[in-house]
Each structure stands twice: as C-alpha cells, then as structure tokens.
Amino acid sequence: MVIKLFYALLLTIMPVTELRVGLPLAILYARENGIPIYLIFFLVVLLNVLVIFFIFYFLDNIHHVFMKRGFYRKSFGNYLKRKREKIDKFERRYSEFGFIALVLFVAIPLPGTGAWTGTFVSWILGLDRKKSVLAIALGVLIAGILVMLGTLGVIGLF
Secondary structure (H helix, E strand, O other), rough: OOOHHHHHHHHHHOOHHHHHHHHHHHHHHHHHHHHOOHHHHHHHHHHHHHHHHHHHHHHHHHHHOOOHHHHHHHHHHHHHHHHHHHHHHHHHHHEEEEEHHHHHHHHHHOOOOHHHHHHHHHHHHHHHHHHHHHHHHHHHHHHHHHHEEEEHHHHOOO
C-alpha cells in the first residue's frame, strides 16, 4: 500500500523522527514491494535535505510574524532558553572545528541531532548559510547511510 510509503516520507520530514524513523519504514516498504532500495534512500535523503531550506525560510521570514503571538513567543522563548545552554556548550567545545562539527552533529543518527536541529543551531549562531547547508546536507547523507546499513543489518538477521 502506498499509504505506508506516505507515512514513512511524512516521518522523514518531521522534527523528531526525521530519516532516523522514516528511512527504516521506507526500506521495509521497498522490500515488501520490490522497489530498489537506492531509490527509496535517495528520496528520503532528498526530502530531509529539502527540509533545511524550509526551516531557514521559516526562521528568516515567518518566525518574526509568529513572535507577535503570545503563545508562540512564550513557547519558542522557553524552547530557546533550554536549547541555548546546549548550543553554547556545543559552540564552546567545537567552535574551532566549525564545518566538521556541524556535519558530525547532524550525522549522529539520534533524535535531536538531525537536519532540524542542525539548521536551528546554524541559524542561532549566525553561521555562514552556504557552508551550513552543505554541512547539514552532508550530515544528513552520512546519517542516512548509517541508518540504512543498520536497517539492512537488522532486517538481515530475520
């Protein structure tokens, strides 16, 4: 059923799940339906990379409109306070590594370290946009490879 693929792709673009959850589900769908895994891999990674541009657009343009709303301002303000400590700690530890640090941060296939967070960190720190997009996209590709290899290894056990 195509609906399973749709759910997998939807999870791929969501902030917490990203390709860490979406890719394994999409791979399972591909294997059940005889679709080449490399096509599914390419689609999932591409969607996750496209999310970077959406997030930057939102933060640069739409975020300011929402900040005029009390609920969003309060929620985002609290979120920003919690994340700011982690971001400052990250920046102190890895600022000399810059590009590589952002790549590795996004490449770690754990919740909270993907394209959404990498883009947010880049925006908060005011990092060079082109370098950040490249670093985050490279991190997404590495995370995708790791998740795919893990998924295929787990599937291979059964």
